[in-house]
Amino acid sequence: MCASEGITPAEVMVQNMRYFWRKRSDPACRLLAQKCANDAAPYMHPRLNSINTDVHTTLSLDDDPIDELLEEVNRRRQALRNGEDGDIVH
Secondary structure (H helix, E strand, C coil): CCHHHCCCHHHHHHHHHHHHHHCCCCHHHHHHHHHHHHHHHHHHCCCHHHCCCCCCCCCCCCCCHHHHHHHHHHHHHHHHHCCCCCCCCC
16 A cells, blocks of 8 residues: 555655654654664565575585495494494494
């Protein structure tokens, strides 16, 4: 409804923020300006997770941590089968 009248909710929040900021000598007005700024921020600044990014990584299979992890799991499994404590580090 407001947008059809030429003003959006974000614009109202920013106008209120500016109004209270002009009266910032009053501590209550400073707090109201801060509240308006906080309310308007999501409309003005996109959240990091909503920004499209293109990330490229290079993986090396030379030192594969999964292989090391699987070796450790197998070592512990075998130790348990032999009646040993699987947490013993050799």
